[in-house]
Amino acid sequence: MGHLRKRGKGWEYVVCLGRDPITGNLKQKSKGGFKSKESAKTAMMELELKVSKDQYFETEEMTLKEYLEYWFDAYPSVNVAPSTLKRYKEFCNTINANAA
Numbered sequence: 001m002g003h004l005r006k007r008g009k010g011w012e013y014v015v016c017l018g019r020d021p022i023t024g025n026l027k028q029k030s031k032g033g034f035k036s037k038e039s040a041k042t043a044m045m046e047l048e049l050k051v052s053k054d055q056y057f058e059t060e061e062m063t064l065k066e067y068l069e070y071w072f073d074a075y076p077s078v079n080v081a082p083s084t085l086k087r088y089k090e091f092c093n094t095i096n097a098n099a100a
Contacts, residue, residue, distance in 0.1 A: 001051070002044045004037060011037050013044035017051060021069070064099050068092045 002015035012032035020027050029047065034040035050056035054074040062070075069092075076088045 001048050004040050004044065006037075007032050010034055011040035013040050013047070015044060015047050015051065017056070021073075022066070065096045068095060 002013055004011055004013050006012075010032055011034040012030055013034075014028055014030040017027040017029055019025065031043065034043065047056065057070075072088065072092055076085050080088070
């Protein structure tokens with residue numbers, strides 16, 4: 001899911017975050033400045049764990065509707081009962097209709 005590379009005197013990781021739901025483009029997160037390969041690898045593995053558990057959220061300009069769609073796809077669909085999921089969807093639709 002990610003890889004390490006030497007950049008000058010330091011190390012950098014690059015992790016795939018999946019595809020952007022709006023554009024379909026591949027999203028990646030990179031971070032450099034690590035003094036050792038091991039420290040870069042540790043940080044990369046922590047980020048990969050967050051991504052795999054849907055606990056990583058890239059801060060960016062996002063509308064309320066986009067956030068609710070992201071949240072609905074990431075959290076309740078795997079964590080709640082079908083009846084609760086239906087009710088959450090109704091809440092999201094109501095909020096989106098009133099926010100427009």
